[in-house]
Amino acid sequence: MHPLIFDNRFIRELPGDPVKDNYTRQVSDSLWSAVQPTPVRQPEMLAYSQEVAHMLGLSEADMQDPAMIQTLGGNGALQGMFTYATRYGGHQFGHWAGQLGDGRAIYLGELIHNQQRFELQLKGAGETPYSRSADGRAVLRSSLREFLCSEAMHHLGIPTTRALSLVTTGEPVVRDMFYDGNPQFEPGAIVCRVAPSFTRFGHFELLASRDELPLLKRFIGFTLDRDFADWWPKTGLLLDIDHPGQALIEAWFAEICTRTAIMIAHWMRIGFVHGVMNTDNMSILGLTIDYGPYGWIDNFDPGWTPNTTDAQGRRYCYGRQPDIARWNLERLAEALATILPDSHGLAQGLSQFDQVYIRELSTALASKFGLDNWQANDGELINAVFELMQRAEVDQTLFFTHLKQLDISQPQLSTLQAAFYTEQGYQQFGQDVQAWLDRYSQRVQQSALTPAQRLQRMSENNPVYVLRNYMAQEAIDLAAQGDNTRLLALLEVLRHPYTEQAGMEEFAKKRPDWARQKAGCSMLSCSS
Structure with a gap:
């Protein structure tokens, strides 16, 4: 296996937690904590994305290398990797939740390939200082759902984080799937997530809430220089990394608003419901992040939410996603306003969200209807x-x-x-x-439009195949028995969602009656 190149700027340039022991705690004046993944008994590769592997410069042989499988299962790290978890907060279901952080996700570092930067992250690799009352593990059902959906969304043309691999751990994990006091053992698994950056609104919110304003300024400057390096020079504004100026921060916020609006318009175009749009699940790059109790609209219902926790309030239902995205951006604006003389420029960014969303949704709907x-x-x-x-x-x-x-x-x-x-x-x-x-x-x-042009426009915007919850559950049930054939079939068909594929008719059918109320096929909990 050829050496991989890592350039771990996040931990090199930003302050880390001085405490090295791994126990749950409140952390201050830091953005990350060093932590080692908890080893597992028997990691086995269940599936991986060939496209993501290629994007990272990894061959098929690399993905089957025992050292790589051990690493992706949390048993050690390859040369150049540095493992850590990051600190952030967030508003959850409309209420400030304080410090949250990577409670079951551990970074492997920042890989450089073809002059592009990718953060690699193991979800389900063990406890971190931010794990609160959880064990830091993930079960097969949630990991398989995240793996499949990350790749499905990418091929649908939706801005998203990606997934490199799905590895089973050979160890059971206890989960109360329905939060009804009946926990059960489930197979454990780890998914390797990939993105240019996993930075969330909540990273900035927590620093502002704790009055760590010098660090907030520094982190904004770092984020602009690392994650928006292809954007900020186009503004014509200068960047002082330790003290970014007001005009640049306002322009940056407007860019975040624009990217978020585009992402939400895409969600609405294809009928996707995220299910848990907390501010700690919102990417500053405008990527779909954290696939938990998501779902696709089956029978059209703007009030539908796939999240059992949200069943009563329906805060994160399909039809409210644009409003919630704006609400989340308002919370980010409040955090940024703590270091600005006034917030007038941030209000312009919110107006830009409104304008871009209406424009993008109108364009999408016109295309959907031909x-x-x-x-x-x-x-x-x-x-x-x-x-x-x-x-x-x-x-x-x-x-x-x-x-x-x-x-x-x-x-x-x-x-x-x-x-x-x-x-x-x-x-x-x-x-x-x-x-x-x-x-x-x-x-x-x-x-x-000519009839051919109309058909082409509709075909490009209306998927034939989406990852319906019942399909994911069928793959989960088989994978739990050691059979990954359904998983691999779904992974393959979802690579070309807009094209009718011979022999794949079963994946284009509507939800069957037996799945209407079945666990995992209709609504899901946040542990999903």
């Missing part, structure tokens, strides 16, 4: 069908994959029949849906 551009009356037309889809219980993904097959000259309701979950819904609301199809066809005929 329209040439967004016109004034399109909002009413599109809202009307979404309301019908909810009342008639229509599958969001299948609705759009079948809508592109519609004969615009003679639109027929039967084209969409497979997207209805019940015959009752089809019969009761079919006349209303047919009336809408007639209106929609008239609108399409006014478009400047």
Whole structure:
């Protein structure tokens, strides 16, 4: 195995926790704590992403090397790696939670390949000083879900962290999946996550809340210089790493707002629900981060949340994601305002979020419906069908994959029949849906797009395959028995989500009735 190149700027340039012992504690005036992964009994490679391995300069032989498998299982580290956990806080379900930090994620360092920087992180590798009451471990079901979804989102064109590998540990982990006082042993696993940076809103929030303002300034300067090196020089503003200026901080915040708006518009485009949009789960790079109780909308419902913890308040339901993203950005703005004379410039960044989100969502919806551009009356037309889809219980993904097959000259309701979950819904609301199809066809005929252009635009924005929760659960059930065939099949089909693939029809079907209320197939807990 050839040597890997690491340049661990985070721990080299930012202050670390002086306490070296690994026990749960409050940490101050530091951004990281050195910690070793807890060794496991028998690490085995269950799956890995060939694309991510190639991105990191790793060959197939490298990924099968015993030393690499041991490392990805938390048993030691390769030359140049330095293992640590970072300190951050966050607002969880709308309330300030204080210090949080990497409670079950341990960094392996910053790998450099092809002049690009990648942070590598093992999730489920053992306790850290930020583990609170948890054991720092992860179970197979949550690790497999994160591994698959990271790669699925990338191939859908969504800004996201990536996943290199999924390794089973050979050790059981105790988890109370439903938080009902009935914990059970589950297979343990570790996923290696990869991103240019895992820095979150909560990193800056905690420093501001603890009045560690010199360190907050320094960390902002470091983040600009390391994680926004391709952006800040374009502003024409100078960067003093230890004392970044107000104008640059305001411009940077606006850039974060822009990236976040683009990410959320993508989520809404494909029907993805994150499930736990706490500020400690928000990336300053605008990447989708921390895949826990996520889900894709099956039958269209803007009030649906996959998170059992959120079942009553539905704070993080599908339809509220744009508002929550803005709320989270407001909390970040409050943190940044602690080192600025005033917050007027930050308010402009929030306005930019609003503008970019509306622009991106309008563009996405026009493309999903095969329209040439967004016109004034399109909002009413599109809202009307979404309301019908909810009342008639229509599958969001299948609705759009079948809508592109519609004969615009003679639109027929039967084209969409497979997207209805019940015959009752089809019969009761079919006349209303047919009336809408007639209106929609008239609108399409006014478009400047040719039929081929319309089909191409719809195909590029409406996935045939998404990672429905029941599919992930099927892969989990088999993997728990040592069978990774379903996992690998999903990994492969989700590499080309916009293209119909021969022999993969089963992965394009709507949620079966047996999965409607089944554990893991509908709603999930935060431990998922």
